[in-house]
Amino acid sequence: MQAFVEHYDFTFQNTYAMDINLVYEAVAQEEVEVVLAYSTDPRLYEFDLKTLEDDKSFFPPYDASMLVRNETLEKYPEIDEIMKELIGSMDEELVTRLNYEVDINNRSERDVAIEFLQSRDLLSE
Incomplete structure (x- = not known):
C-alpha cells in the first residue's frame, strides 16, 4: 500500500x-x-464501489490466459476455434459480471460458463 x-x-x-x-x-x-481491490472482484458491484483508473500504470495489466490440455484438444479439436473466438472478447466488466453470478448469486461455475458460451453461439444446447 x-x-x-x-x-x-x-x-x-x-x-x-x-x-x-x-x-x-x-x-x-x-x-x-x-x-x-481486484478489478474483477464481484464484491465491487455488491458494495457499489467505484473503480478508479490506474492512469500511472502502478499495477500490471490483468490478462486472463486460456489453457487446454493437448489430449483434450486432440479429442475435441473444435475447442481450438472456440478459444480463438474468445480471444479479446472478455473485458473486466464482463469477467466481473460472470464472477458475480458465481460468487454472489451462488451459481455453479459450469452453469455460468455454459450460459456465457451459448450466449455467444459458441456452444450448442
Whole structure:
C-alpha cells in the first residue's frame, strides 16, 4: 500500500495492510474510505464501489490466459476455434459480471460458463 500511496503522491491520515477478504467488510462498516481491490472482484458491484483508473500504470495489466490440455484438444479439436473466438472478447466488466453470478448469486461455475458460451453461439444446447 505504501508504494502505491507514494507512486500516486496520495496523503492519507492512516493506512492499513489488510487481507482482501477483510477489505469489503471494512468498507461496509465504513471503517475505510479507499481500498485496493481486484478489478474483477464481484464484491465491487455488491458494495457499489467505484473503480478508479490506474492512469500511472502502478499495477500490471490483468490478462486472463486460456489453457487446454493437448489430449483434450486432440479429442475435441473444435475447442481450438472456440478459444480463438474468445480471444479479446472478455473485458473486466464482463469477467466481473460472470464472477458475480458465481460468487454472489451462488451459481455453479459450469452453469455460468455454459450460459456465457451459448450466449455467444459458441456452444450448442
